[in-house]
Amino acid sequence: MTAREEILRRINVALAGATAQPVPRAYRVAGELDRDGRVALFRRRVEDYGGVVLESAAPGETIAAVLAERGARRIGVSPDLDEALLPVGVEVVADDRLTPRQLDALDGALTTCAAACAETGTIALDGGPGQGRRALTLVPDLHVCVVRRDDVVETVPELLARLEASARAGRPIVLVSGPSATSDIELTRVEGVHGPRRLVVVLVDRPPA
Amino acid sequence: MRELAARSARPVAFPSAAEAAVTDEQTRTNVRLAQDTIRARRVAVAAELDDWEALRDAGAALRDRSLSRLRDLLPLLEDRVTRSGGVVHWARDAEEANEIVVRVARAAGAREVLKVKSLTTDEIGLNAALERAGLRPLETDLAELVCQLADERPSHLLVPAIHKNRTEIRDLFRERLGLEELTDEPRELAEAARAHLRAAFLRAKVAISGANAAVAETGTVCVVESEGNGRMCTTLADTLITVMGIEKVVAEWRDLEVLLQLLPRSATGERMNPYTSLWTGVREGDGPRAFHLVLLDAGRTRALADPVARPVLRCIRCSACINACPVYRQTGGHAYHTVYAGPIGAILEPQLAGPRGQPGSLPFASSLCGACADVCPVRIDIPGLLVHERGRVVRSERQGLEGASLRLLGRVFASRERYERAQRLARRLQRPAVREGRVRWFVGPLAGWGSSRELPAVPPQTFREWWADRDRA
Amino acid sequence: MRVALFVTCLADTLAPGVGRAAVTVLERLGLGVDFPREQTCCGQLHWNAGYADEATALAARFGEVFADAEVIVTPSGSCAGHVREHVPTLVPRVAHVAARTFELSQLLVERLGVEDVGSTYAGRLTYHPTCHSLRLLRVGDAPERLLRAVPGVELAELPEATECCGFGGMFSVKNAAVSSAMLAAKLDAIASSGADAVCACDASCLLHIGGGLERRGSPVRAVHLAEVLAG
Structure with missing residues (x-):
C-alpha cells in the first residue's frame, strides 16, 4: 500500500460516521464606510504599523520626491508599469528577470497593487499589471506602492473576495501590512527585518491612464 | 548535534522538570513580561472587532467541517497543486517525511537548506535528519536563529526564544556572529540578523517551509509571517519544499477570510501580520521552479479517530492559550519537553506522538483554570480535552x-x-x-x-x- | 421558597463555618433551608483527575439525592460549575437537577435579585474571582455586587485578579512546585492590594490561599463570601 492509500484509508476509518456540519458565517463581510472613510482608516492603519502614506494628485512628482528624500537613485519596476507613474530624475530599471543580487543592488521598487484593506492596513499584490513578480517587492529595501483610492476595501472578507479570481487562476498573492517586522525580542515590535524596511503608500485618484 | 525533535529525547516528567524551572528567575521574568505584553495586545485587537465571537464560531465550524471532509479535500488539494506544476508527497510518519525532504533537497543539489520557522518540521526532527544526510539547515526566523545559535530548544510555538531577553540575545550574537560592538537594542539585533542571513537568501537553492493552511479548492498554500524570511524562502529558492500536517487543509478560499482575521489577532496581537504568502504550485517567471508539498500524517489520523479529541486538530497554532496559561507563566516552555508546549501541547502531543511518545504527566500540568479555552480562536475545549487525556492516562498507566x-x-x-x-x-x-x-x-x-x-x-x-x-x- | 443546601464534601469536613454562614444568610432572607443528609460529593475531584467512572457514579448519586429539591444552592463555584456543566453530560437523566443548582452568589443576585443581604462588616477586602466561578459558571460580578452592598466593606482591587491561584484540586499536590509558584504570585498580589482579608466563592481555593497566607505569617485572612454575608 502506498503512503497515499494508507493515509486515506486511515482517514476513512477514523471518520466513519462523521458528518460535515455547515459553517455559520454571522461575521461581518461588507463594510459600512464610504470611500473617504475607508481611505482615512486605511491611512491610519498603515501608519500604525510604521508605513508612510502620501496622498497625491500628481503621482509621478510625489514618487520622485519620495525617492529623492530617501536617497533612492536606482529603482526597479515591472516592465508593464504605467508610464504615467514613472518618476523623473531617477534611474528606472525594468525587472526583466533580474537575479536576486541585481535586485539587492537596487535602492527600491515601485509598484501598483491589486487591492487594499482599510481595517488591517493591508496591500495585496497578485502579479497583475504594474505589480511585478514577488521578488521585486521583497529584495529591495524600499517599497513604494501606488494604491488607487477606489481599490481600498474595508474588511478582510472584501479583500479576499477581490483576490479570489487570481487565486483560482493560480497566481501567487502576497498580503503586505506595513514594513517587515519582528516581535521576537521580548515581544517588542521592531520594524525592518528581511523584507523592505520602509514601505511608502502613494494614494492616487484616477487609474493611471 | 542539537536534538530538535524533543520527543526523541528521553521523556521527562513535567513535575520534576517544572520544579527546576520555577527556580529560574531570569526565564520566569522574561516569560512573564512577554506574556503581559502579548495578552494586552491580543485583548485590544480582539476587542476592535465587534464580530469577534462570530469569527470564532465560524473558525471552529470551518475547521471541523474541513476535518470531517479530509478524505475528499486532500485529493482535491493534490490535484490542484499537481495541475499547477507542483509535486505532492504523502508521508505516514516523521521518518517518511524526512526521507522525502532529504531526497528532494539532495536532488536539487543543495548543501545548505533555508528554513522558514515551522513547528511541523520541528515535530518530525527534520533538522537532525538533514544534518545526518550532510545537509546544513539554516533557520531564518530571528527567534529560531537565536535558538539554533544557542543550541537550545524553542520554548514557545510563536516566539521560540521567549525565554531569552535582549541582553542574552546580544551576548549570543556577539559570541556566535562575532559582532562585538552590538548593543542590546532590539532594532540593532534585528539588523544583525538581516545582515547575517542576507547572502544566504540571495544564493538560496532549496528552502523548506511549513504551512498555516492550504485551500483545497484552489490549491493555495498559505504561510503567515512577519520578518520577510518566509517570503525570501518561498520566493527566492529554486526549489521549495513545504511540509504540512494533513489537518491544515481547509475547503474553501473564503475560509481564509476567517483564519486570516483570527490568527494574527490571536497570535501576535496584530490586526494583520506583515506578510502573508499565498501560492499554488509553481508560476513561470515568479518564484521557485520546483514546488514539493509533503502531506504528513504522523498521528493526525490517530486524533481524528477519537471523536472527543478530534477538535484538537482545529488548532491553528496561534499560541494564545500558551500566552494565557498561568502554569506556562511559572515554568516557561522547556519544562514540557515537547515541541508543542503549554495547554495545547498537553492535549496535542499525546495524540500526535501516541501513548509511548511523551510522559503521562503532561495532561496533569494544568490547574484546569480555563484561561486557555477563553482565548482559543477556534474554541477548542482545552480543559475538557485535558480531562479526556487524563482519563486515558489513568486507564492505561498504573496509578x-x-x-x-x-x-x-x-x-x-x-x-x-x-x-x-x-x-x-x-x-x-x-x-x-x-x-x-x-x-x-x-x-x-x-x-x-x-x-x-x-x-x-x-x-x-x-x-x-x-x-x-x-x-x- | 425552600432551598436545599449542597454544602460540598470539602466544606462539610474541613470548613464547616462556610456551610453555617451560608445557612445564616439564606435564613435571614426568609428562605427555608433543607440539608439532604444523604449528600456526599458531586464527583468533581474524580472528574478533574480523570476518573470518569467514579465521577459518573457520583454524578448520578447527586441527581438522586437532590431529585426532589426545588432549588439547590452550594457555596462553591467549582462544584456548582461541575454540576451544571459536566453532570448533565455524564448522566443526562439528572440534567434537570443540575439546571436547578446554583452557586450562592448566583442564586442571590441572578435568581432572587438580592444584593443587600442585611449584613455588616468592618474591613478592607479584596475579591479573588476563582477560575471555575469566573470561566466555567460565569457568575460575572455577582459576588462583587453582594460585597459592595455590605456596609463597612471597603473593596480593594486585586492586581491580576483573574490569574489562577494554583489550587486546581489534585494539581496542588501532583504539581506542588508550580502550584506553589502560582500561589506565591497570588499572595504577592493580595499583599499589594492592601486588604486585610481576601474573599472568594470557593472553600477549596481559600484552603490553599489561606494555608499559604498562614505559612507566610501574613496577617491577611482568607474568608468565604458566605462568611462576609453572614456577618
Missing part, C-alpha cells in the same frame, strides 16, 4: 497510591454511612499529626501541600454534625 486512594474515595462517597465514618476516622487518625487545629506533619502525598501551605485539621464538629445538633435543638 499506584493515588489510583488506590481515589478509587477508595469513590467508594467512600458512594455511601453516606461510609462517608460519615470516614470523617470520624480522619478526625481520630489525624490526632498525632495535629497541633492547635493545624496539621503539623506532611507525609506521603501531603508533602507537596505542606511545602508551601498550612492545612487545617478536621474540626471537632463537621457541618453535618452541627446541622444534626441544630435539628435536635
Whole structure:
C-alpha cells in the first residue's frame, strides 16, 4: 500500500460516521464606510504599523520626491508599469528577470497593487499589471506602492473576495501590512527585518491612464 | 548535534522538570513580561472587532467541517497543486517525511537548506535528519536563529526564544556572529540578523517551509509571517519544499477570510501580520521552479479517530492559550519537553506522538483554570480535552497510591454511612499529626501541600454534625 | 421558597463555618433551608483527575439525592460549575437537577435579585474571582455586587485578579512546585492590594490561599463570601 492509500484509508476509518456540519458565517463581510472613510482608516492603519502614506494628485512628482528624500537613485519596476507613474530624475530599471543580487543592488521598487484593506492596513499584490513578480517587492529595501483610492476595501472578507479570481487562476498573492517586522525580542515590535524596511503608500485618484 | 525533535529525547516528567524551572528567575521574568505584553495586545485587537465571537464560531465550524471532509479535500488539494506544476508527497510518519525532504533537497543539489520557522518540521526532527544526510539547515526566523545559535530548544510555538531577553540575545550574537560592538537594542539585533542571513537568501537553492493552511479548492498554500524570511524562502529558492500536517487543509478560499482575521489577532496581537504568502504550485517567471508539498500524517489520523479529541486538530497554532496559561507563566516552555508546549501541547502531543511518545504527566500540568479555552480562536475545549487525556492516562498507566486512594474515595462517597465514618476516622487518625487545629506533619502525598501551605485539621464538629445538633435543638 | 443546601464534601469536613454562614444568610432572607443528609460529593475531584467512572457514579448519586429539591444552592463555584456543566453530560437523566443548582452568589443576585443581604462588616477586602466561578459558571460580578452592598466593606482591587491561584484540586499536590509558584504570585498580589482579608466563592481555593497566607505569617485572612454575608 502506498503512503497515499494508507493515509486515506486511515482517514476513512477514523471518520466513519462523521458528518460535515455547515459553517455559520454571522461575521461581518461588507463594510459600512464610504470611500473617504475607508481611505482615512486605511491611512491610519498603515501608519500604525510604521508605513508612510502620501496622498497625491500628481503621482509621478510625489514618487520622485519620495525617492529623492530617501536617497533612492536606482529603482526597479515591472516592465508593464504605467508610464504615467514613472518618476523623473531617477534611474528606472525594468525587472526583466533580474537575479536576486541585481535586485539587492537596487535602492527600491515601485509598484501598483491589486487591492487594499482599510481595517488591517493591508496591500495585496497578485502579479497583475504594474505589480511585478514577488521578488521585486521583497529584495529591495524600499517599497513604494501606488494604491488607487477606489481599490481600498474595508474588511478582510472584501479583500479576499477581490483576490479570489487570481487565486483560482493560480497566481501567487502576497498580503503586505506595513514594513517587515519582528516581535521576537521580548515581544517588542521592531520594524525592518528581511523584507523592505520602509514601505511608502502613494494614494492616487484616477487609474493611471 | 542539537536534538530538535524533543520527543526523541528521553521523556521527562513535567513535575520534576517544572520544579527546576520555577527556580529560574531570569526565564520566569522574561516569560512573564512577554506574556503581559502579548495578552494586552491580543485583548485590544480582539476587542476592535465587534464580530469577534462570530469569527470564532465560524473558525471552529470551518475547521471541523474541513476535518470531517479530509478524505475528499486532500485529493482535491493534490490535484490542484499537481495541475499547477507542483509535486505532492504523502508521508505516514516523521521518518517518511524526512526521507522525502532529504531526497528532494539532495536532488536539487543543495548543501545548505533555508528554513522558514515551522513547528511541523520541528515535530518530525527534520533538522537532525538533514544534518545526518550532510545537509546544513539554516533557520531564518530571528527567534529560531537565536535558538539554533544557542543550541537550545524553542520554548514557545510563536516566539521560540521567549525565554531569552535582549541582553542574552546580544551576548549570543556577539559570541556566535562575532559582532562585538552590538548593543542590546532590539532594532540593532534585528539588523544583525538581516545582515547575517542576507547572502544566504540571495544564493538560496532549496528552502523548506511549513504551512498555516492550504485551500483545497484552489490549491493555495498559505504561510503567515512577519520578518520577510518566509517570503525570501518561498520566493527566492529554486526549489521549495513545504511540509504540512494533513489537518491544515481547509475547503474553501473564503475560509481564509476567517483564519486570516483570527490568527494574527490571536497570535501576535496584530490586526494583520506583515506578510502573508499565498501560492499554488509553481508560476513561470515568479518564484521557485520546483514546488514539493509533503502531506504528513504522523498521528493526525490517530486524533481524528477519537471523536472527543478530534477538535484538537482545529488548532491553528496561534499560541494564545500558551500566552494565557498561568502554569506556562511559572515554568516557561522547556519544562514540557515537547515541541508543542503549554495547554495545547498537553492535549496535542499525546495524540500526535501516541501513548509511548511523551510522559503521562503532561495532561496533569494544568490547574484546569480555563484561561486557555477563553482565548482559543477556534474554541477548542482545552480543559475538557485535558480531562479526556487524563482519563486515558489513568486507564492505561498504573496509578499506584493515588489510583488506590481515589478509587477508595469513590467508594467512600458512594455511601453516606461510609462517608460519615470516614470523617470520624480522619478526625481520630489525624490526632498525632495535629497541633492547635493545624496539621503539623506532611507525609506521603501531603508533602507537596505542606511545602508551601498550612492545612487545617478536621474540626471537632463537621457541618453535618452541627446541622444534626441544630435539628435536635 | 425552600432551598436545599449542597454544602460540598470539602466544606462539610474541613470548613464547616462556610456551610453555617451560608445557612445564616439564606435564613435571614426568609428562605427555608433543607440539608439532604444523604449528600456526599458531586464527583468533581474524580472528574478533574480523570476518573470518569467514579465521577459518573457520583454524578448520578447527586441527581438522586437532590431529585426532589426545588432549588439547590452550594457555596462553591467549582462544584456548582461541575454540576451544571459536566453532570448533565455524564448522566443526562439528572440534567434537570443540575439546571436547578446554583452557586450562592448566583442564586442571590441572578435568581432572587438580592444584593443587600442585611449584613455588616468592618474591613478592607479584596475579591479573588476563582477560575471555575469566573470561566466555567460565569457568575460575572455577582459576588462583587453582594460585597459592595455590605456596609463597612471597603473593596480593594486585586492586581491580576483573574490569574489562577494554583489550587486546581489534585494539581496542588501532583504539581506542588508550580502550584506553589502560582500561589506565591497570588499572595504577592493580595499583599499589594492592601486588604486585610481576601474573599472568594470557593472553600477549596481559600484552603490553599489561606494555608499559604498562614505559612507566610501574613496577617491577611482568607474568608468565604458566605462568611462576609453572614456577618
